[in-house]
Amino acid sequence: DQQVKQNSPSLSVQEGRISILNCDYTNSMFDYFLWYKKYPAEGPTFLISISSIKDKNEDGRFTVFLNKSAKHLSLHIVPSQPGDSAVYFCAAPPPQGGSEKLVFGKGTKLTVNP
Amino acid sequence: DVKVTQSSRYLVKRTGEKVFLECVQDMDHENMFWYRQDPGLGLRLIYFSYDVKMKEKGDIPEGYSVSREKKERFSLILESASTNQTSMYLCASKQGNEKLFFGSGTQLSVL
Incomplete structure (x- = not known):
């Protein structure tokens, strides 16, 4: 049973527009979330995180929103650039312990068209 | 800067071979x-x-x-490689x- 879900395998947007990547989770005890970005033939790199004590965290063009009641978070990229084209993974430490591990979603492939 | 190094970027092996994937980190983690x-599986x-x-x-x-014999090194071993182990392997x-x-990452192809 997947605890962290990214239901859109792909997303395509025009350069300059907003990209919104979504992530849902099943356990309300999750309290920390991370987004990773992965280019082909490279390892994922950390992008941005959010703690459950916040509902928003912003870093430049990237903003993550957390809706605890809906068990939903989203990553907004504004404005989108062609270099943002990558696979984005949502992740969280499991609430049942073993916080050394991260549970990952299956990823969303973002394509930003020039 | 933080560094996690995987010994090979690309590997091609045959079915039944023993495969070693090496990873070293320099952060004392x-x-x-x-x-x-894998595509579609995250x-x-x-x-x-x-x-x-x-x-x-x-x-x-x-x-x-x-x-894991030393803190900085973590090895993954495929005792007898199979075609369904063709994948991108990521150490962290x-x-x-x-x-x-x-x-x-190491892109492993098992033929």
Whole structure:
């Protein structure tokens, strides 16, 4: 049973527009979330995180929103650039312990068209 | 800067071969991980280690083993490679609740 879900395998947007990547989770005890970005033939790199004590965290063009009641978070990229084209993974430490591990979603492939 | 180094970017092996994937981190992290990434399946945890000589199974350990003889080095072993182990293998490390740092990955093809 997947605890962290990214239901859109792909997303395509025009350069300059907003990209919104979504992530849902099943356990309300999750309290920390991370987004990773992965280019082909490279390892994922950390992008941005959010703690459950916040509902928003912003870093430049990237903003993550957390809706605890809906068990939903989203990553907004504004404005989108062609270099943002990558696979984005949502992740969280499991609430049942073993916080050394991260549970990952299956990823969303973002394509930003020039 | 933080560095996780995987020894090979690309590997081609034959079915039945024993395969070693090596990973070294220079951050003195206690925790190290091996993931594989497959299209449509995301990142799946194979094994992880929280200390030297300590290991725990992840979600898909079958067909794999690991070795952590030194803190900085974590090896993934395919005892008898099979075609369904063709994948991108990613090593990662972290300290406590800090974020995960990944290596560049090894694309393994088993023919």
